[in-house]
Amino acid sequence: MTTRSWVPVPEHSDFPVQNLPYGIFSRAGEPPRAGVAIGEHVLDLSRLGADAGLPYAEDFAAPSLNPFMARGREAWRAVRARLTELLTDEAHRAAVEPYLVPRDTVTLHLPFEVADYVDFYASEHHASNVGRVFRPTQPPLTPNWKHLPIGYHGRAGTVVVSGTPVVRPCGQRKAPDAEAPGFGPSVRLDIEAEVGFVVGTPSELGRPVSAADFADHVFGVVLVNDWSARDIQAWEYVPLGPFLGKSFATSVSPWVVPLEALGAARVAPPAQDPEPLPYLRTDEPWGLDLAIEVACNGEVVSRPPFRTMYWTAAQMLAHMTVNGASLRTGDFYASGTVSGPEPDQRGSFLELGWNGTEPVKLADGSTRAYLADGDTVTLRATAPGRDGVRIGFGEVSGTVEPARGAAGSAGEAEQQQ
Amino acid sequence: MTTRSWVPVPEHSDFPVQNLPYGIFSRAGEPPRAGVAIGEHVLDLSRLGADAGLPYAEDFAAPSLNPFMARGREAWRAVRARLTELLTDEAHRAAVEPYLVPRDTVTLHLPFEVADYVDFYASEHHASNVGRVFRPTQPPLTPNWKHLPIGYHGRAGTVVVSGTPVVRPCGQRKAPDAEAPGFGPSVRLDIEAEVGFVVGTPSELGRPVSAADFADHVFGVVLVNDWSARDIQAWEYVPLGPFLGKSFATSVSPWVVPLEALGAARVAPPAQDPEPLPYLRTDEPWGLDLAIEVACNGEVVSRPPFRTMYWTAAQMLAHMTVNGASLRTGDFYASGTVSGPEPDQRGSFLELGWNGTEPVKLADGSTRAYLADGDTVTLRATAPGRDGVRIGFGEVSGTVEPARGAAGSAGEAEQQQ
Numbered sequence: 001m002t003t004r005s006w007v008p009v010p011e012h013s014d015f016p017v018q019n020l021p022y023g024i025f026s027r028a029g030e031p032p033r034a035g036v037a038i039g040e041h042v043l044d045l046s047r048l049g050a051d052a053g054l055p056y057a058e059d060f061a062a063p064s065l066n067p068f069m070a071r072g073r074e075a076w077r078a079v080r081a082r083l084t085e086l087l088t089d090e091a092h093r094a095a096v097e098p099y100l101v102p103r104d105t106v107t108l109h110l111p112f113e114v115a116d117y118v119d120f121y122a123s124e125h126h127a128s129n130v131g132r133v134f135r136p137t138q139p140p141l142t143p144n145w146k147h148l149p150i151g152y153h154g155r156a157g158t159v160v161v162s163g164t165p166v167v168r169p170c171g172q173r174k175a176p177d178a179e180a181p182g183f184g185p186s187v188r189l190d191i192e193a194e195v196g197f198v199v200g201t202p203s204e205l206g207r208p209v210s211a212a213d214f215a216d217h218v219f220g221v222v223l224v225n226d227w228s229a230r231d232i233q234a235w236e237y238v239p240l241g242p243f244l245g246k247s248f249a250t251s252v253s254p255w256v257v258p259l260e261a262l263g264a265a266r267v268a269p270p271a272q273d274p275e276p277l278p279y280l281r282t283d284e285p286w287g288l289d290l291a292i293e294v295a296c297n298g299e300v301v302s303r304p305p306f307r308t309m310y311w312t313a314a315q316m317l318a319h320m321t322v323n324g325a326s327l328r329t330g331d332f333y334a335s336g337t338v339s340g341p342e343p344d345q346r347g348s349f350l351e352l353g354w355n356g357t358e359p360v361k362l363a364d365g366s367t368r369a370y371l372a373d374g375d376t377v378t379l380r381a382t383a384p385g386r387d388g389v390r391i392g393f394g395e396v397s398g399t400v401e402p403a404r405g406a407a408g409s410a411g412e413a414e415q416q417q
Numbered sequence: 418m419t420t421r422s423w424v425p426v427p428e429h430s431d432f433p434v435q436n437l438p439y440g441i442f443s444r445a446g447e448p449p450r451a452g453v454a455i456g457e458h459v460l461d462l463s464r465l466g467a468d469a470g471l472p473y474a475e476d477f478a479a480p481s482l483n484p485f486m487a488r489g490r491e492a493w494r495a496v497r498a499r500l501t502e503l504l505t506d507e508a509h510r511a512a513v514e515p516y517l518v519p520r521d522t523v524t525l526h527l528p529f530e531v532a533d534y535v536d537f538y539a540s541e542h543h544a545s546n547v548g549r550v551f552r553p554t555q556p557p558l559t560p561n562w563k564h565l566p567i568g569y570h571g572r573a574g575t576v577v578v579s580g581t582p583v584v585r586p587c588g589q590r591k592a593p594d595a596e597a598p599g600f601g602p603s604v605r606l607d608i609e610a611e612v613g614f615v616v617g618t619p620s621e622l623g624r625p626v627s628a629a630d631f632a633d634h635v636f637g638v639v640l641v642n643d644w645s646a647r648d649i650q651a652w653e654y655v656p657l658g659p660f661l662g663k664s665f666a667t668s669v670s671p672w673v674v675p676l677e678a679l680g681a682a683r684v685a686p687p688a689q690d691p692e693p694l695p696y697l698r699t700d701e702p703w704g705l706d707l708a709i710e711v712a713c714n715g716e717v718v719s720r721p722p723f724r725t726m727y728w729t730a731a732q733m734l735a736h737m738t739v740n741g742a743s744l745r746t747g748d749f750y751a752s753g754t755v756s757g758p759e760p761d762q763r764g765s766f767l768e769l770g771w772n773g774t775e776p777v778k779l780a781d782g783s784t785r786a787y788l789a790d791g792d793t794v795t796l797r798a799t800a801p802g803r804d805g806v807r808i809g810f811g812e813v814s815g816t817v818e819p820a821r822g823a824a825g826s827a828g829e830a831e832q833q834q
Contacts, residue, residue, distance in 0.1 A: 152569065180564070181694070324666075
């Protein structure tokens with residue numbers, strides 16, 4: 001039998017009671033605080049508080065989820081169980097209903113304080129496409145790729161919530177045949193459709209976290225758009241990796257879907273050959289069947305299937321800590337671009353437009369090799385939830401604003417380059 | 418005339434009144450709080466407080482310097498001016514003396530909460546040495562090296578204060594002739610002698626910070642040992658840069674030397690050819706004449722001269738933000754390994770021992786290609802201060818502990834590899 005909430009939930013809503021994602025919201029003149037999304041509403045956890053027998057109520061007045069995330073898995077379970085009870089048992093309706101706030105009246109904030117941000121590169125299809133585009137004469141995957149989930153640290157301070165405008169970055173870029181680099185607005189501004197994992201429970205320096213302990217440490221999941229300036233990145237990234245080509249903005253969705261809500265989305269990941277080293281093996285698979293949509297100005301241009309990712313989030317966690325690196329509450333790691341095997345499943349314009357050689361055609365007749373000023377990119381995703389109900393992630397959206405204070409538009413810069 | 422403090426300061430002390438570095442200290446049973454080092458003492462700023470007319474006294478009860486650093490340059494100047502007055506004018510002695518704590522009775526803590534950590538690669542001698550070792554058939558510097566200060570994000574959560582033990586990391590590494598990678602304790606554990614810059618004043622997302630505004634944003638300077646596992650790094654770093662080879666620990670000195678104390682240390686950096694792009698040019702040079710010493714188990718093995726760095730810290734700051742990336746209070750960026758032109762001026766064992774081919778000989782007759790368990794590495798530095806007095810940075814020190822929970826010692830692992 002399908003569990004239902006007494007709160008009205010429209011059909012195909014991202015937020016049935018099987019989801020209950022956490023976020024930070026505010027209304028005019030009120031401080032940011034924690035809530036969960038249910039249908040068209042936000043349940044104000046900070047005010048619902050102890051009256052309704054909600055444990056850890058004091059954590060929810062904070063302007064980030066970090067205090068609650070730091071409590072650990074037993075606390076996450078207890079609160080979710082109580083919320084499910086409060087929202088499904090009609091007997092609680094009178095007590096709880098006053099704390100429901102219409103979602104369209106709230107402002108959503110960055111839901112957690114980002115400690116360290118790590119970005120992986122875990123899609124074989126994406127890594128192979130990138131290899132074919134940039135290193136056509138070499139094997140598409142580097143020799144280490146199937147032995148470890150490649151990752152690097154990104155800039156935590158420029159992780160922003162959905163809706164934050166993205167200013168086109170300026171920087172150095174050099175055409176292959178140019179003698180010296182030029183400077184100006186990026187002319188190859190791109191997206192990366194990714195899935196992000198938020199750490200709640202910290203770990204001790206010097207003690208690796210095993211893949212089996214994934215669910216003890218990871219609180220929840222968000223959608224990520226890892227904006228990328230391909231021209232800046234191409235010139236800077238050898239030998240120490242991406243830096244300014246990425247660090248201007250990384251957008252995340254405002255609702256953190258609890259890992260516990262994704263039990264029904266677990267699937268076996270693709271077979272791994274060669275078999276990874278023991279610290280990367282897990283008895284219980286952590287593949288996740290998330291169906292992502294990438295829309296440009298409202299038109300869906302790609303549907304990347306997260307279930308095709310080669311490395312799982314549990315393996316990423318084990319790898320990230322195998323050297324003894326500690327975890328902090330608020331650590332955040334993303335999967336890298338999600339691309340499936342089909343051309344319409346690619347998670348970046350670099351791949352969709354094959355580095356500008358086959359620009360994406362939009363319904364309005366225009367084409368996109370890369371993003372134009374004013375473009376809005378929106379990622380959405382859904383997953384199987386409990387009771388056969390589909391749950392959603394909401395969206396992560398961002399609009400490109402023109403470069404600031406630089407002579408010439410991106411279009412002119414393209415010609416100069 | 419040389420300004421002197423009424424506090425006794427031994428000859429050659431790192432901490433004459435011309436320095437006044439800030440740190441976070443505690444004594445048994447007392448909370449961590451802010452102080453400045455003077456001679457053999459720490460002046461307890463949190464208790465000295467408002468009685469002595471010290472502005473912003475409330476900031477100094479915090480367990481990190483961040484609240485004070487966030488105040489900005491005028492505040493930093495005002496406090497330094499008042500402290501200088503209090504510590505040099507005998508008239509204040511009776512009021513101030515009760516707040517002096519013997520330095521050998523305190524525990525020193527990480528002085529600031531690290532927001533983002535970026536590591537640069539700004540020594541031409543170091544980058545050339547690394548290129549010669551790892552890419553002997555190619556030009557030692559990559560084509561971008563003289564056009565931009567190459568950098569990447571490191572792990573902020575594993576920045577630790579001097580004295581914190583460093584557990585030898587485990588990880589994947591592959592010998593060039595091996596078919597597959599193996600797993601175990603790093604057998605090429607190294608140091609990188611660096612200088613780090615701590616950001617106080619934040620900046621707005623989307624607005625670059627110019628090199629000319631360096632001193633408005635950077636609060637002070639510390640010594641850094643960026644511990645590096647060369648074998649782990651070599652296998653993982655293509656194409657996205659160093660990750661686990663670095664993220665297990667980065668040690669910093671506990672005293673933050675105010676940028677204002679380093680006025681007499683400013684020198685012209687080496688000539689830059691080709692001339693860098695306009696955003697990297699500065700009218701006023703920010704080269705710094707810091708004399709670094711690297712000691713292994715008490716024996717000095719190298720003396721890297723920071724004045725030989727190709728890129729300045731002001732240029733690094735301008736580059737790091739030119740894409741609009743914002744700064745936060747507590748952002749921390751390091752220079753990369755400091756190596757001078759001479760063999761005994763190299764800031765890593767990779768270079769000192771030429772990747773193991775010419776191991777460093779120690780006075781006790783032993784040799785070091787890389788670090789052994791139990792080794793203690795200590796970095797120190799001094800610089801010209803005001804009044805012709807030399808000021809010092811104290812030290813950053815760390816002792817290597819054996820790998821945990823892994824079968825076999827590092828020595829055995831070497832043979833397996």
